[in-house]
Amino acid sequence: MILLVPSLIITLMYFMFQNAPHAPGQPTPFNNACLIMLGVFPLIVMFLITSITMQRERVSGTLERILTTPLRRFDLLAAYGTAFSIAAAAQATLACIVSFWFLGLHTEGSPVLVFLIAIINAVLGVGLGLLCSAFARTEFQAVQFMPVVIAPQLLLCGIIVPRAALPEWLQWISNVLPASYALEALQQVGAHPELTAVAARDIAIVVGFAALALCLAAATLRRRTP
């Protein structure tokens, strides 16, 4: 499921846009949408998987038990981060292969950069998921964190309304949400053959957000609880 669903949805979008009109010389609408999806999927899927898995660990008592073993908190986070990121990498690899080879996605920049941004988004999803799992009492609540945490990011990151066209106060909110930078980086890669300074800065910012989320998540893993 993790592996196939994004590729299948991107394929679905390919056929959706098949007959859509577009101005000659401009990139096809599918090109834009596919690029966005390659960035968005790892974020959503990894957020969901991580938050629910961690929430189960916390509620079932396995987390408390694990924390009575010699394992260090950082090791635990690193292990989770690695495991989920490998899953995300496999997913992104498949989605990129399908998009670039079979569906004719074209970016000016290197597909490797698209892949890299997808992985960073996945790690961001893992960090946010680990963090949110601390605030969910049940798996049901964990799922509901998705609209709370992910939906505003997707609405304000410039997919639906370009960021420049947003009211100023929404632009400010958009400025502090990591997905805005992830999307901008993807659009830069789509439009420019070289790695632009903006894209590099954006990637660094998303990495920073991911690291911050992981650190905050580490703070929620306490050996002693009330």
Next chain:
Amino acid sequence: MMTSSIDEFSNSSPSDGGEPAVDITGLQVSRGGRPAIRDLSVQVARGAITGLLGPSGCGKTTLMRSIVGTQIVAAGTVTVLGHPAGSAPLRHRVGYVTQDPTIYNDLRVIDNVRYFASLYGTSAESAVGAIRSVGLDDHRTAYCGNLSGGQRTRVSLACALVSEPELLVLDEPTVGLDPVLRVDLWEQFNELSRRGTTLLVSSHVMDEADHCGDLLLMREGRLLAHTTPDRLRKDTSCTSLEEAFLTVIRRSATAGSDRAD
């Protein structure tokens, strides 16, 4: 009736090498805004099976969590095997089995135990030994979700045994088990104790107290008595431990109201 704990356990556990396995002084814990443990001091002897008994909600689990170091305590000190509870050197030496089996139901028995073996840094072969010692050799490759409640409890126990802890803290390990399994488990506990492991076992079923060398009787976050099954019977002149425990409670209630006056 409040028997002094110090001379008590030195009588009841000759194997004690001087230093107690657990030394608690003035422990106070509050959970959810209510005091769960009120000024509790006790010592648990090394190498013995100590039963922690009391009605549900009396603070047994909170006391055990304080000993393994997962409980935030309001006051008092908890020293385990010579170190502060929950400190890094203890994490190899203390095993904790929670009341609900904390295992992964979507993993096989062997994978669960191997996982904890790797967390403790012990070899994968020790997992096989731990599973054998809880009598689940035939179910080694079964998924835990398909096991019965009692079997899952034993998988959970195996996950703690795999590190060969010096102190094993077991929270109601026999709750909801059939009598045959209960006898089996107590035999395993005795076997562990013979090999030098210190066990602290909680239960709210008084008839299990006879398996224990030492008894800690708790009620409403206080330690009512630190005694042995025989001494408890003698002190209360009751033959059944259930009766004896009720007598202790009644006496402590009158003592408490006297003090309040």
